[in-house]
Amino acid sequence: MSERIRVWDLPTRFFHWLLVLSFAGAFFSADSERNRDLHVLFGYTILGLISFRLIWGFIGSRYARFSSFVYYPKVVYLYLCQLIQNKARHPVGHNPAGAVVIILLLLLGIASGLTGWAVYEDIGTDLLPEWHELISNAMLAVVCVHITGVLVSSFLQGENLIATMITGKKQGEANQAIVSNVSSLAWLLLAIVIALWLWAWPATKGLVWLRQMLPW
Amino acid sequence: MKQINIGFLMLMAIAQPTWAEQSQDFIKSYAIQAKQDNAAFLGFDSHRGELFFKSKHEGGDWSCSSCHTENPTLSGLHAVTKKEIEPMAPSVNPARFTNSSKVEKWFKRNCKDVLSRECTTQEKGEVITYLMSLSR
Helix, strand or coil: CCEEEECCCHHHHHHHHHHHHHHHHHHHCCCCHHHHHHHHHHHHHHHHHHHHHHHHHHHCCHHHCHHHHCCCHHHHHHHHHHHHCCCCCCCCCCCHHHHHHHHHHHHHHHHHHHHHHHHHCCCCCCCHHHHHHHHHHHHHHHHHHHHHHHHHHHHHHCCCHHHHHHHCEEEECHHHCCCCCCHHHHHHHHHHHHHHHHHHCHHHHHHHHHHHHCCC | CHHHHHHHHHHHHHHHHHCCCCHHHHHHHHHHHHHHHCCCCCCCCHHHHHHHHHCCCCCCCCCCHHHHCCCCCCCEECCCCCCEECCCCCCCCCCCCCCHHHHHHHHHHHHHHHHCCCCCHHHHHHHHHHHHHCCC
């Protein structure tokens, strides 16, 4: 009996949307020296978020764990073959093809963040900025693959997978549901990111802005 | 013979990125380009380059010297991040203007910040002429 069950815990969902925001922010602040500190701030946020996600990949809830979505290449290949023939069975968590994309995004995010940090600190050669740009553009390309994959899978499964990353819920059997939403950890993650942004936002303009917003 | 040619080409391909250009080479190639762009081109003027470097343009709030300071033989200071920028004058910093892709990248990036457009070849040539005219 299929029903709506929770598959993505709240920390995983917060991580996802905070990464979306940080990646978009880093991308749109890349072209001007005026936004350099903002760009660096988004870069640090990406590194922090992915560090959290790597830990969560070992201790998080069922479908957030690497053990549930790191598949053998053969499995990925078979899944893609079945997908083309429209015979694929869709797992509740990440599907094998999507999982490869997620792992690529995590790795490229780390590489982009670390090379960016080295560029900012003037470590390395003249080629390093080129690498940073190349890796970041590769990440953008993989983001496009990810979005395309989500749209295609949503269509094939007849389920809105974008909504799934917001609500955390999907169609499935009751025994496939995760037990806890781990919401307190998620709110802590969000609070840390907001605190970082307010504290570091160009010469703490964020704090001035916050003070103006407060009624007292 | 063919093998020697291929070997030579491969050597060229490997050696190319390490070929250091000289600031003088930029002025030469910019001059050729400027002449193509404008038949009335008469050469680069270091004083015009200095004026361009130190002025704000078309309503913008930054000049080149906002970060690189009024004296390009000294270290600059990034207007936003407050990080140190190495001197622009090749007399004090010989690494400047030795890599064309780096030079083009930074002109493109910084001209957009200062002028909200890309610099013309004339402007680029004059800025380098000015920076090369400075002694330590």
